[in-house]
Amino acid sequence: MNRVFSGVQPTGNIHLGNYLGALKQFVELQEDHDCIYCIVDLHAITVAQDPKELRESILDVAALYLAVGVDPKKSIVFVQSSVSGHSELGWLLTCSSYTGELSRMTQFKDKGKGKESVPTGLFMYPVLMAADILLYDTNVVPVGIDQKQHIELTRDLCNRINNKYGDTFVLPEGRYLKEGAKIMALDDPTKKMSKSAENPLSRISLLDDESKIKKAIMKATTDSEGVIKFDMEKKPGISNLMNIYVSFSDLSIEDIEKKYEGKGYGDFKKDLVTIVVDGLAPIKKRFEEIRHSDELIEILRDGANRANEIAVPVLERFKNNLGVGI
Numbered sequence: 038m039n040r041v042f043s044g045v046q047p048t049g050n051i052h053l054g055n056y057l058g059a060l061k062q063f064v065e066l067q068e069d070h071d072c073i074y075c076i077v078d079l080h081a082i083t084v085a086q087d088p089k090e091l092r093e094s095i096l097d098v099a100a101l102y103l104a105v106g107v108d109p110k111k112s113i114v115f116v117q118s119s120v121s122g123h124s125e126l127g128w129l130l131t132c133s134s135y136t137g138e139l140s141r142m143t144q145f146k147d148k149g150k151g152k153e154s155v156p157t158g159l160f161m162y163p164v165l166m167a168a169d170i171l172l173y174d175t176n177v178v179p180v181g182i183d184q185k186q187h188i189e190l191t192r193d194l195c196n197r198i199n200n201k202y203g204d205t206f207v208l209p210e211g212r213y214l215k216e217g218a219k220i221m222a223l224d225d226p227t228k229k230m231s232k233s234a235e236n237p238l239s240r241i242s243l244l245d246d247e248s249k250i251k252k253a254i255m256k257a258t259t260d261s262e263g264v265i266k267f268d269m270e271k272k273p274g275i276s277n278l279m280n281i282y283v284s285f286s287d288l289s290i291e292d293i294e295k296k297y298e299g300k301g302y303g304d305f306k307k308d309l310v311t312i313v314v315d316g317l318a319p320i321k322k323r324f325e326e327i328r329h330s331d332e333l334i335e336i337l338r339d340g341a342n343r344a345n346e347i348a349v350p351v352l353e354r355f356k357n358n359l360g361v362g363i
């Protein structure tokens with residue numbers, strides 16, 4: 038149960054929710070797992086992309102992975118389109134999938150809703166995701182709970198193929214990121230912090246400057262009680278800020294409640310600004326160092342070579358079992 042694979046789309050700005058909910062766990066996993074982290078550019082083109090911006094986003098996300106602590110000596114970091122096995126296995130799996138099961142995917146239904154014509158890529162998206170996972174004999178896939186349906190489809194395809202063609206793929210398992218790690222929008226703590234929300238002050242992106250961070254935190258929605266006490270139901274705003282505080286400090290929720298007894302939200306928020314700015318500073322520094330470096334390109338090329346070495350025999354195994362080729 039050692040191989041870990043996860044993918045992240047090269048779109049939007051990585052925010053505190055992504056960092057605390059996903060990236061931080063990716064960094065922890067690499068200590069005792071054989072991790073492969075992929076920037077899924079072929080998934081990004083299932084919706085319209087500006088080619089120049091896409092290329093920049095791919096490198097931004099790659100640099101952020103490294104900046105938060107993914108270590109290319111321990112983990113493989115690469116760009117999906119650099120390993121042609123993803124597209125190839127995508128087609129081979131397509132031939133074992135059914136239009137009915139793909140039509141039932143909620144992400145496809147949501148993204149296609151109200152549109153006159155829906156891109157075929159959006160429909161095929163989950164099959165390509167299954168290819169990403171099965172191509173590496175993956176045991177564990179750390180993802181958000183919203184991806185559960187795609188993981189189940191991957192498992193169905195895996196079982197279907199193993200039953201029909203003999204042992205081919207390793208059956209992967211989803212490892213769903215902790216709900217407790219959910220970070221809520223700063224302007225509306227009943228919603229998840231998200232890349233796509235209209236109000237930029239609803240989120241803090243990892244590369245935001247101090248003044249933006251300050252503005253977002255100082256303006257964050259709280260309640261009128263003015264008491265710093267953790268209660269996600271009755272006081273979601275301040276509780277969300279306390280969660281962020283805990284993530285960037287050595288203090289527990291109880292420590293924070295004690296520390297701010299008798300103090301107001303203003304004092305707490307001011308301290309939180311400093312804590313978040315200081316916490317993100319080394320990430321920003323490392324990002325700046327590496328983003329435009331040759332080192333980044335080398336790491337991604339090396340990652341693609343290492344990924345390809347694992348992928349080729351798995352693909353051969355499947356082609357062999359399918360009876361295609363000579």
Ligand code: AMP
Nearest residue numbers: 054055058059180181218219220229230
């Ligand atoms: P997305 O931004 O939806 O592509 O998500 C990328 C990863 O970050 C997924 O694994 C999500 O589970 C995680 N994530 C996204 N938003 C949040 C949030 N507000 N709180 C915690 N984790 C999140």
Ligand code: TRP
Nearest residue numbers: 042043044045046077166169180
């Ligand atoms: N669909 C995932 C998301 O939107 C991204 C993804 C693509 C992925 N391929 C993957 C995640 C393989 C895990 C494993 O978040």
